[in-house]
Amino acid sequence: MVMSPLVNTYPLSSYTVGTKEPKMEKDTSVADRLARMRVNYMKEGTRTSVEAILLVQEHNHPHILLQQIGNTFYKLPGGRLKPGENEIEGLKRKLTSKLGANSPALIGECVAIWWRPNFETLMYPYCPPHITKPKEFKKLFLVHLSEKEYFAVPKNLKLLAVPLFELYDNVQRYGPVISTIRHQLSRFQFNMITTFL
Amino acid sequence: MVMSPLVNTYPLSSYTVGTKEPKMEKDTSVADRLARMRVNYMKEGTRTSVEAILLVQEHNHPHILLQQIGNTFYKLPGGRLKPGENEIEGLKRKLTSKLGANSPALIGECVAIWWRPNFETLMYPYCPPHITKPKEFKKLFLVHLSEKEYFAVPKNLKLLAVPLFELYDNVQRYGPVISTIRHQLSRFQFNMITTFL
Numbered sequence: 001m002v003m004s005p006l007v008n009t010y011p012l013s014s015y016t017v018g019t020k021e022p023k024m025e026k027d028t029s030v031a032d033r034l035a036r037m038r039v040n041y042m043k044e045g046t047r048t049s050v051e052a053i054l055l056v057q058e059h060n061h062p063h064i065l066l067q068q069i070g071n072t073f074y075k076l077p078g079g080r081l082k083p084g085e086n087e088i089e090g091l092k093r094k095l096t097s098k099l100g101a102n103s104p105a106l107i108g109e110c111v112a113i114w115w116r117p118n119f120e121t122l123m124y125p126y127c128p129p130h131i132t133k134p135k136e137f138k139k140l141f142l143v144h145l146s147e148k149e150y151f152a153v154p155k156n157l158k159l160l161a162v163p164l165f166e167l168y169d170n171v172q173r174y175g176p177v178i179s180t181i182r183h184q185l186s187r188f189q190f191n192m193i194t195t196f197l
Numbered sequence: 198m199v200m201s202p203l204v205n206t207y208p209l210s211s212y213t214v215g216t217k218e219p220k221m222e223k224d225t226s227v228a229d230r231l232a233r234m235r236v237n238y239m240k241e242g243t244r245t246s247v248e249a250i251l252l253v254q255e256h257n258h259p260h261i262l263l264q265q266i267g268n269t270f271y272k273l274p275g276g277r278l279k280p281g282e283n284e285i286e287g288l289k290r291k292l293t294s295k296l297g298a299n300s301p302a303l304i305g306e307c308v309a310i311w312w313r314p315n316f317e318t319l320m321y322p323y324c325p326p327h328i329t330k331p332k333e334f335k336k337l338f339l340v341h342l343s344e345k346e347y348f349a350v351p352k353n354l355k356l357l358a359v360p361l362f363e364l365y366d367n368v369q370r371y372g373p374v375i376s377t378i379r380h381q382l383s384r385f386q387f388n389m390i391t392t393f394l
């Protein structure tokens with residue numbers, strides 16, 4: 001038997017969630033966002049983003065932590081690296097700013113990479129042929145949470161724990177990146193840890 | 198920078214493909230197949246299948262080797278393990294019977310696991326909640342081909358090299374397992390090796 005890599009998941013209740021000052025989105029529309037991306041690309045070249053897959057358990061099923069802006073848009077905690085910034089350090093910085101996660105999070109496996117070929121919302125899990133200058137690539141890392149953690153979430157972002165099976169085949173709600181996380185994680189085995197406080 | 202695991206891909210032309218006696222499917226219909234699965238489940242319990250992701254390159258793009266039965270149905274080389282059989286040994290046995298691959302293939306990473314909750318064609322990249330006795334689980338392994346290889350393919354099976362980007366979002370043609378292989382492989386980097394013979 002080939003053993004699956006193990007991921008410890010702790011109960012949602014073992015994490016405490018507070019709030020902090022809002023961290024507003026830099027753009028008010030998708031068009032603005034793509035325009036800013038174009039300006040940054042001219043200055044800094046291909047943009048690298050890093051995002052975290054943070055797992056907890058509830059009712060013995062793995063759940064993923066997502067941040068919601070307004071009532072529609074779901075995001076993984078993470079964001080854009082500074083030019084030349086190390087991916088692991090950059091992701092830790094983002095986890096602090098977006099989640100207030102202070103404990104040194106253990107950044108684990110890179111489970112997926114997505115490419116943005118043009119200044120458009122469409123992303124692919126590969127760089128399409130004939131695209132020599134992708135505009136962004138986004139790396140998803142599995143982040144191993146410790147048994148206890150205090151999160152301070154910007155007031156304008158809701159923090160949700162969504163059951164992993166809810167993502168599957170739900171591209172309408174979660175988009176292509178988040179809706180296929182369940183596929184990316186199929187090779188992992190989840191160790192549901194029940195703690196008695 | 199976190200380095201992506203590397204996969205060497207050699208030109209399709211460096212592999213020679215011959216034929217051997219047909220290896221007929223045991224079932225003539227999907228209904229027959231599911232009925233046989235039910236009988237085997239009663240005898241042997243949850244079935245384990247192993248399948249191989251074999252990559253080559255053409256025009257500098259990674260291609261996957263698929264086997265086609267008739268004009269419609271695509272399969273990854275592989276099959277069902279014998280009860281208690283080791284996964285790696287079983288996959289090697291299947292690669293010999295289905296592909297005539299004799300060189301000791303290097304079985305690499307498990308990239309995906311799929312579960313069949315019922316005696317139905319539907320599979321999921323997780324065991325759905327409340328399913329305590331899945332009927333099958335299927336593991337996909339990345340198999341690293343050597344620089345040269347001779348394949349002897351059963352006469353009733355066509356061997357195809359399909360560009361990986363062709364699989365993406367093509368669930369209609371390839372089904373949920375094969376159409377998401379491109380997602381599973383996004384974290385790998387392909388080293389396209391051009392050999393001059």
